[in-house]
Amino acid sequence: MSKITKWGILGCGKIANKFAEGLEVLPVAILEAVASKTEGKAENFGKIFGVKNTYNNYEELVNNPAVDVIYVATTHNFHYKNALLCLNHGKPVLCEKPITLNAKQAEQLINTARNNNLFLMEAMWTRFIPCIVKLNEFLDEGLLGEIQHVTANFGIKKELDPKVRSFNPDLGGGALLDLGIYPISFARMIYKQPPSKIKSSAYIGKTNVDEKSCYLFEYENGQTAMLSSSHRLIMPHDASIFGTKGYLEIPHFYHPTKMILKLEGRPKKTIKIPFKSTGYNYEAMEVMQCLNTGKLESKIMPLDETLEIMKTMDILRSQWHLKYPGE
Amino acid sequence: MSKITKWGILGCGKIANKFAEGLEVLPVAILEAVASKTEGKAENFGKIFGVKNTYNNYEELVNNPAVDVIYVATTHNFHYKNALLCLNHGKPVLCEKPITLNAKQAEQLINTARNNNLFLMEAMWTRFIPCIVKLNEFLDEGLLGEIQHVTANFGIKKELDPKVRSFNPDLGGGALLDLGIYPISFARMIYKQPPSKIKSSAYIGKTNVDEKSCYLFEYENGQTAMLSSSHRLIMPHDASIFGTKGYLEIPHFYHPTKMILKLEGRPKKTIKIPFKSTGYNYEAMEVMQCLNTGKLESKIMPLDETLEIMKTMDILRSQWHLKYPGE
Numbered sequence: 001m002s003k004i005t006k007w008g009i010l011g012c013g014k015i016a017n018k019f020a021e022g023l024e025v026l027p028v029a030i031l032e033a034v035a036s037k038t039e040g041k042a043e044n045f046g047k048i049f050g051v052k053n054t055y056n057n058y059e060e061l062v063n064n065p066a067v068d069v070i071y072v073a074t075t076h077n078f079h080y081k082n083a084l085l086c087l088n089h090g091k092p093v094l095c096e097k098p099i100t101l102n103a104k105q106a107e108q109l110i111n112t113a114r115n116n117n118l119f120l121m122e123a124m125w126t127r128f129i130p131c132i133v134k135l136n137e138f139l140d141e142g143l144l145g146e147i148q149h150v151t152a153n154f155g156i157k158k159e160l161d162p163k164v165r166s167f168n169p170d171l172g173g174g175a176l177l178d179l180g181i182y183p184i185s186f187a188r189m190i191y192k193q194p195p196s197k198i199k200s201s202a203y204i205g206k207t208n209v210d211e212k213s214c215y216l217f218e219y220e221n222g223q224t225a226m227l228s229s230s231h232r233l234i235m236p237h238d239a240s241i242f243g244t245k246g247y248l249e250i251p252h253f254y255h256p257t258k259m260i261l262k263l264e265g266r267p268k269k270t271i272k273i274p275f276k277s278t279g280y281n282y283e284a285m286e287v288m289q290c291l292n293t294g295k296l297e298s299k300i301m302p303l304d305e306t307l308e309i310m311k312t313m314d315i316l317r318s319q320w321h322l323k324y325p326g327e
Numbered sequence: 328m329s330k331i332t333k334w335g336i337l338g339c340g341k342i343a344n345k346f347a348e349g350l351e352v353l354p355v356a357i358l359e360a361v362a363s364k365t366e367g368k369a370e371n372f373g374k375i376f377g378v379k380n381t382y383n384n385y386e387e388l389v390n391n392p393a394v395d396v397i398y399v400a401t402t403h404n405f406h407y408k409n410a411l412l413c414l415n416h417g418k419p420v421l422c423e424k425p426i427t428l429n430a431k432q433a434e435q436l437i438n439t440a441r442n443n444n445l446f447l448m449e450a451m452w453t454r455f456i457p458c459i460v461k462l463n464e465f466l467d468e469g470l471l472g473e474i475q476h477v478t479a480n481f482g483i484k485k486e487l488d489p490k491v492r493s494f495n496p497d498l499g500g501g502a503l504l505d506l507g508i509y510p511i512s513f514a515r516m517i518y519k520q521p522p523s524k525i526k527s528s529a530y531i532g533k534t535n536v537d538e539k540s541c542y543l544f545e546y547e548n549g550q551t552a553m554l555s556s557s558h559r560l561i562m563p564h565d566a567s568i569f570g571t572k573g574y575l576e577i578p579h580f581y582h583p584t585k586m587i588l589k590l591e592g593r594p595k596k597t598i599k600i601p602f603k604s605t606g607y608n609y610e611a612m613e614v615m616q617c618l619n620t621g622k623l624e625s626k627i628m629p630l631d632e633t634l635e636i637m638k639t640m641d642i643l644r645s646q647w648h649l650k651y652p653g654e
Contacts, residue, residue: 148530200526216553262563
C-alpha cells in the first residue's frame with residue numbers, strides 16, 4: 001500500500017491530538033488540514049503536528065480538494081451535523097464514537113454515505129488494536145469453546161459539574177454514550193449479534209443524565225453479557241470472556257496490551273501483544289486500506305453493526321426515560 | 328472463652344471433613360459425635376478425626392445428651408428435614424448454606440428455632456473469614472466512601488451428568504443454590520439490605536436446572552450489584568466493591584486471603600490477611616461464642632437476613648419458572 005492518503009481532522013480536542021500522533025507513524029498518511037471553530041486552536045494544533053492548512057471553520061476543510069478523508073473528532077453531540085457536512089461535500093468520513101446521539105441520526109448518516117457512494121466508519125479504534133485482532137483470531141479458532149458469558153466495565157470518575165459536557169443533557173451527556181459504547185460494542189463484536197433481551201439499571205443524577213448504568217444482555221442460546229459504565233466511579237477497565245473451555249481476561253479492554261488466558265486444567269498464561277504509538281494509527285490504517293481498495297465500509301466495523309449498537313443504546317435510554325433535547 | 332463445646336456433625340461428606348479439620352485448631356471445641364446414613368461412612372470419618380461416637384443414623388446423634396450443637400453438613404435438599412430433626416430434639420444448629428431450598432422452609436426452621444429458644448445459624452463461613460471481617464471494618468469506616476456498585480461471580484465447571492445432584496432438580500440442583508448463594512449473600516452483607524429490584528437471566532439446561540445465571544440487583548439510591556454463578560463455566564471467584572472514593576477487589580471472595588485496594592489518586596495496594604486451617608473454624612467460633620453468651624442467633628449472619636436471602640433466591644427462580652418437586 002504505497003498510495004499516500006491525505007487526512008483532514010475536524011475538531012482539535014484531546015482525541016484529535018492522539019489521532020494525529022498516531023498518523024505520524026504511518027508513512028502512507030499525511031495530515032493535510034485541520035479545523036477548529038475555537039479561534040487559534042487549529043493553528044496551534046497545526047504547529048504541533050506540522051499541518052500546513054489550518055482553518056477556524058469547517059467549511060474550508062470540507063471544501064479543500066486535496067483532503068481525501070476526514071476524521072470527525074468532535075464530541076458526539078456534534079457528530080451528526082459534522083459528519084453530514086463532510087459527506088455532503090463528497091468527503092469519506094471516519095467518525096468518532098458513538099457515531100451519533102441515536103439510531104435515527106446514525107441511519108440518516110449511513111444512508112447519506114451509501115447514497116453518495118462514500119466511505120463511512122465509526123472510529124471504534126479498539127477493534128483494530130493488535131491484541132483485539134488476536135483475540136478475535138483466538139475466538140474464531142475456538143480457543144475458548146463456545147462463548148457463554150462476557151463482562152466488561154468502564155468507569156472514570158469525574159467531578160460532578162453541570163457545565164461539563166459529560167453531565168449536561170443538552171450536550172449529549174451521560175456515561176452510556178461516553179463510555180458504555182465500549183463494553184456494548186465489545187460484546188457485539190464477541191457475539192456477532194445484537195442482544196435479544198436487554199435488562200438494565202441506571203442512576204440518573206441531578207443533572208438528568210446517567211451517571212452510572214449496568215446492562216444485562218441476553219443472546220440466543222442463553223448467552224449473556226454483564227456490562228457497566230460510570231462517570232462517577234473509578235473502575236478497572238477490564239473485560240472477561242467465558243467459554244466452555246476456559247476464559248480470557250483483558251485488562252484495559254478498550255486498548256489492551258495483554259490477555260490472561262485460563263484454560264481448563266492449565267495454569268493461567270499471560271499473552272502480551274503491545275501496540276505502536278497511540279493506537280489510533282490502526283483504525284487509520286483500516287480506513288486507508290478500505291479507501292485504496294474501493295470499499296465503502298469496513299468489514300471489522302460495518303455500518304449495520306454501528307446502527308445496531310445505536311439501537312441498543314436507544315433501548316437502554318428508553319428504559320431509563322432519558323431523552324436528549326430535540327429527540 | 329474456656330467452656331468446652333461438644334459438636335456433633337450430621338452428614339460426613341466433603342464439607343464435613345473441612346469443618347472437622349477446622350474444629351481441630353480450636354481448643355474449646357470437641358467433635359463429640361458424627362452421623363451418616365451411608366453404612367461405614369461415619370465410622371471412617373470418626374477414625375480420621377478421632378471421634379468416639381459414630382452413628383449410621385441421625386436419631387442417635389440428636390438423642391446424644393452430650394452433644395451441645397449440631398452442624399448440619401448434608402446437601403441443601405436435606406437441610407430442612409435434618410435441621411428440623413435437630414431442633415425438635417432440642418439441639419442448637421449450624422446449618423450449611425443455603426439453609427433450605429426456599430423461603431417457606433427457611434421460615435419454618437427459623438420459627439421452630441425461635442419457638443424452642445434454640446440457636447440457629449446458616450453456615451455462611453465467608454462472613455467470619457478474617458479478610459472479610461476486615462473488609463467490613465473498612466467499609467464501616469468509609470474507606471471507599473459510599474458504595475455504589477458490587478460485582479461477584481462464582482463459576483465451577485462440572486461435567487453435565489443428570490445423575491449428579493448439581494444437575495438434578497429432584498435433589499435441589501442448579502448453580503443458584505449451590506454457588507449463587509455466595510455472591511447473593513455477599514451483596515446482602517455489603518449493602519445491609521435486600522435488593523429493591525431484581526432482574527436476571529438464566530440458562531436452564533437439559534436437566535431443567537439453572538446451569539448459568541446472572542442477576543442485576545438494584546437497591547435504594549441507585550446502588551447496584553451484578554452477580555453470576557455457573558456450574559458449566561470456569562470463572563475466577565472474584566468480587567469487587569466500587570465506592571465514591573475507590574474500589575476493592577477481592578479474589579476468591581468466598582474465602583479470601585487478600586484484598587486489592589485502589590483509592591482515587593493512589594496506586595493499587597494489596598492487603599494480605601491469611602486465615603488459619605480450613606477457614607470453617609471461624610464460623611464454629613462464632614457459634615460457640617453465641618452459645619456461651621446465651622445468644623440465639625448471630626449478629627453477623629442473622630436469621631432475618633438468611634430468610635431475606637432465601638426470598639431473593641425464590642424471586643430469581645420464579646423469574647426462571649424453576650420449581651423443585653413438591654414446591
